[in-house]
Amino acid sequence: MGISTGKQYVSRIDQLKTNIWLDGSRVTGNISEHEAFKGVIASQAKLYDLQHQPELQEIMTFVSTESGNRIGVSFLEPKTKEDLEKRRLMIQEWARSHAGMMGRSPDYMNTILMVLNASAELFTAEDEKCAANIRDYYQYVKEHDLSLTHVFVSPQNNRGRQEAEGEQIAARMVRKTEDGIVIHGSRILATQAGMTDEILVYPVPSNVDDEAFAYAFAIPCDTSGLSFICRESFAYKDASYDHPLGSRYDEMDAIVVFDNVLVPWERVFLHGSSFVKNLLYSQSNMFEQTAHQVVSKSVVKSEFITGTIQLIINSINISEYQHVREKFSEVAIALEAMKGFLHESERNAKINQWGTMTPDPNPLLAAVNYYPRIYPRFIEIIQLMSASGLVAIPSEKDFASDQKELLNHHLQSVCQDGYERVKLFRLAWDLSMSAFGSRQQLYERFFFGDSIRLADQLYSRYDRGGSVERVKDFLKEKR
Ligand SMILES: Cc1cc2nc3c(=O)[nH]c(=O)nc-3n(C[C@H](O)[C@H](O)[C@H](O)COP(=O)(O)OP(=O)(O)OC[C@H]3O[C@@H](n4cnc5c(N)ncnc54)[C@H](O)[C@@H]3O)c2cc1C
Numbered sequence: 150m151g152i153s154t155g156k157q158y159v160s161r162i163d164q165l166k167t168n169i170w171l172d173g174s175r176v177t178g179n180i181s182e183h184e185a186f187k188g189v190i191a192s193q194a195k196l197y198d199l200q201h202q203p204e205l206q207e208i209m210t211f212v213s214t215e216s217g218n219r220i221g222v223s224f225l226e227p228k229t230k231e232d233l234e235k236r237r238l239m240i241q242e243w244a245r246s247h248a249g250m251m252g253r254s255p256d257y258m259n260t261i262l263m264v265l266n267a268s269a270e271l272f273t274a275e276d277e278k279c280a281a282n283i284r285d286y287y288q289y290v291k292e293h294d295l296s297l298t299h300v301f302v303s304p305q306n307n308r309g310r311q312e313a314e315g316e317q318i319a320a321r322m323v324r325k326t327e328d329g330i331v332i333h334g335s336r337i338l339a340t341q342a343g344m345t346d347e348i349l350v351y352p353v354p355s356n357v358d359d360e361a362f363a364y365a366f367a368i369p370c371d372t373s374g375l376s377f378i379c380r381e382s383f384a385y386k387d388a389s390y391d392h393p394l395g396s397r398y399d400e401m402d403a404i405v406v407f408d409n410v411l412v413p414w415e416r417v418f419l420h421g422s423s424f425v426k427n428l429l430y431s432q433s434n435m436f437e438q439t440a441h442q443v444v445s446k447s448v449v450k451s452e453f454i455t456g457t458i459q460l461i462i463n464s465i466n467i468s469e470y471q472h473v474r475e476k477f478s479e480v481a482i483a484l485e486a487m488k489g490f491l492h493e494s495e496r497n498a499k500i501n502q503w504g505t506m507t508p509d510p511n512p513l514l515a516a517v518n519y520y521p522r523i524y525p526r527f528i529e530i531i532q533l534m535s536a537s538g539l540v541a542i543p544s545e546k547d548f549a550s551d552q553k554e555l556l557n558h559h560l561q562s563v564c565q566d567g568y569e570r571v572k573l574f575r576l577a578w579d580l581s582m583s584a585f586g587s588r589q590q591l592y593e594r595f596f597f598g599d600s601i602r603l604a605d606q607l608y609s610r611y612d613r614g615g616s617v618e619r620v621k622d623f624l625k626e627k628r
Pocket residue numbers: 253299300301302303304305308337338339340341402588591592595596597598599600601602
């Protein structure tokens with residue numbers, strides 16, 4: 150097996166017949182042909198195909214020591230700084246293919262699995278079998294190049310400190326049987342719902358020390374009792390001119406409902422140990438590796454936004470205005486800062502207790518706190534520069550109508566006819582105003598946790614690097 154082609158990926162997803170609900174009905178037929186999913190599934194298929202391009206083979210793949218198969222680099226456990234760089238180059242190659250708009254392209258979940266496998270020893274505190282299950286599962290997904298969604302947050306019901314009510318609704322382990330564990334309840338929010346082979350579920354750090362919530366497992370998305378209830382689609386139409394981003398990259402988000410789902414023992418990674426649950430984040434270095442993936446992708450997304458803003462400036466010839474240059478500089482500075490965080494995290498990487506080359510968390514903590522703050526400013530800058538250009542955007546059908554000549558004339562820019570100019574401004578609109586663009590903004594604010602708790606995490610984990618001692622020494626000094 151080894152790396153999948155796009156065709157293999159699509160055929161697997163179509164065969165699954167996952168229980169997906171959208172707009173009041175169950176999705177039937179081939180999901181890759183459904184209006185809401187076909188664009189993003191085609192974009193994901195393109196990612197898999199990139200792995201097969203001969204000129205990209207060295208960047209995108211490595212050879213499995215277990216099978217001799219070519220495997221996607223996002224499964225690679227980095228042992229050296231060169232491996233980390235290899236991972237970055239691969240992640241960014243994929244990100245360029247989706248302009249950084251697919252936050253949960255398969256490299257994200259592959260990274261999580263890689264970390265779980267590398268730190269599988271942790272799970273022996275639950276039982277030896279759990280560690281072996283994780284290792285087997287990693288090999289299985291890696292060698293078959295499967296795609297995963299994941300879910301772990303409890304439904305937003307009662308966020309009071311005791312979490313009591315929310316946890317009543319949240320999926321819990323209701324019993325253990327000879328065959329496995331049984332999960333009942335719901336979790337939010339599975340991005341890429343309906344377009345992956347499997348779903349991985351693991352616990353979030355929380356103050357609830359209840360064994361019913363200390364579980365982790367992975368199952369195929371068509372497992373009996375499992376259902377995905379989707380939000381409205383933001384792909385709208387199969388129209389890359391009118392909805393250039395939404396029609397290609399709208400990764401669906403869904404509530405996941407477990408109706409007494411039986412998880413067979415061989416897919417159980419944790420079944421009651423709050424001790425292991427609490428170690429999962431502090432000891433696995435999951436943060437460092439996932440943040441390295443996220444920031445690699447965010448750099449590419451920022452480059453895409455920088456390019457879009459420059460094209461808007463060129464299009465309506467506003468480069469002579471100082472505030473326009475200043476706003477462009479703001480975006481460029483953010484882009485360079487993100488690159489700096491990323492490279493610094495690699496430069497100071499160290500081998501962790503599992504033998505994995507682990508990026509320095511300090512710059513990554515800064516990056517994941519910074520980006521949710523700066524991304525909304527990117528969007529604001531697009532709006533401030535584009536102004537009415539964001540609404541004077543007739544559809545492609547208008548340009549095919551009797552109005553074509555008139556629109557090409559009246560909507561021309563200094564360097565484009567109306568059709569080309571509107572194409573650019575439709576992109577700016579899809580980034581900054583459409584439902585797709587708003588969801589991107591929300592995603593950047595929350596997908597890695599909310600900003601308050603991310604800042605708290607930085608405060609707790611940030612290595613002050615002797616700065617406090619230096620100040621203490623200074624205060625002790627006598628002249
Ligand atoms: C577009 C999108 C895609 C997502 N994709 C996925 C996915 O694929 N898989 C997945 O598992 N999750 C996913 N998530 C969920 C994401 O992890 C959560 O949104 C995030 O962790 C915040 O949790 P919440 O949405 O429940 O917000 P809440 O925790 O309910 O927060 C709501 C508000 O209350 C405040 N608040 C709540 N509790 C506290 C507290 N203890 N201390 C301080 N302030 C608090 C928050 O700061 C915030 O202002 C996604 C979210 C979004 C928006």
